[in-house]
Amino acid sequence: MYEEMTGSHRIAWSGLPASVAAALGRALGSGIVSADSQPGGFSDGLAARVRLADGRRAFVKAASSGVAAFHRREARVAEVLTPTGLVPRLLHVHDDGTWVALVFEEVAGHLPAQPWRRPELERVLSSLTTLTEALTPSPVPAEILARPRLGGWRELSARPELSGRPELSGRPELSGWRELSGWRELSGRPEPDGRPEPDEAAGRDRSAVL
Structure with a gap:
């Protein structure tokens, strides 16, 4: 699938x-x-x-x-x-x-299994933590980075033509993303600029490469 x-x-x-x-x-x-x-x-x-x-x-x-x-x-x-x-x-x-x-x-490895297996998930999360700590603040100039994916929910919810749309109402998780994307403390952190997908991680024996 x-x-x-x-x-x-x-x-x-x-x-x-x-x-x-x-x-x-x-x-x-x-x-x-x-x-x-x-x-x-x-x-x-x-x-x-x-x-x-x-x-x-x-x-x-x-x-x-x-x-x-x-x-x-x-x-x-x-x-x-x-x-x-x-x-x-x-x-x-x-x-x-x-x-x-x-x-x-080339990174010698394999894509993580779907659904996730705990050992692989833990290696990916560990690598994400390392990257977050090492790359905060982000060394990539702001003019290169695209607008954060998370910020899209905030922009979408602000569109007058979408107000009251049933597919957007009654979705508390969207409010959470909107709130998160507006947190000043996350400005410049790698996580809000992209959501890691399973295909972006290559597993090794004891580590993961993103």
């Missing part, structure tokens, strides 16, 4: 233009000889583990059209976070004006 809801319509490696694949190989100093598409995620973009002719491995994300804008923003965020050593290293960014591809170091 989870894969049906997320990432089930991803672009396959064969859908990536040969010119883009070749450009990635040149940038990495070795041609890409195989690719294994990965499930999960909430976009139609490509996500694949790749093997280079010299035996090295990497993780590639790529997209075109509207989705490419999200990849450009992710590249800017990754460029800031890579020097911290807390996230997979960004190795290369390809942007030809239509296609945007990000190449990261």
Whole structure:
């Protein structure tokens, strides 16, 4: 069910233009000889583990059209976070004006099970705690960050045309998100800027990478 809801319509490696694949190989100093598409995620973009002719491995994300804008923003965020050593290293960014591809170091691991298993959940929560402590205040400039997802509830509830809509009324949990998104104490903290999804965590034997 989870894969049906997320990432089930991803672009396959064969859908990536040969010119883009070749450009990635040149940038990495070795041609890409195989690719294994990965499930999960909430976009139609490509996500694949790749093997280079010299035996090295990497993780590639790529997209075109509207989705490419999200990849450009992710590249800017990754460029800031890579020097911290807390996230997979960004190795290369390809942007030809239509296609945007990000190449990261590969993380040897697996997606957490759905529904969550307690040992995996505890590792992910531990990693989130470490990131929160190390990245507060956020090292990413405010102009790069998009508006927080949590802030969307506050904006939605303020729209006059939606006042009294049955699907929004009688939902106390929405009030909680609205209140949380307005807390001044959370300004600049990583958590309000995005809600971690299971596909954003790669489990290792004793740790998790987000």
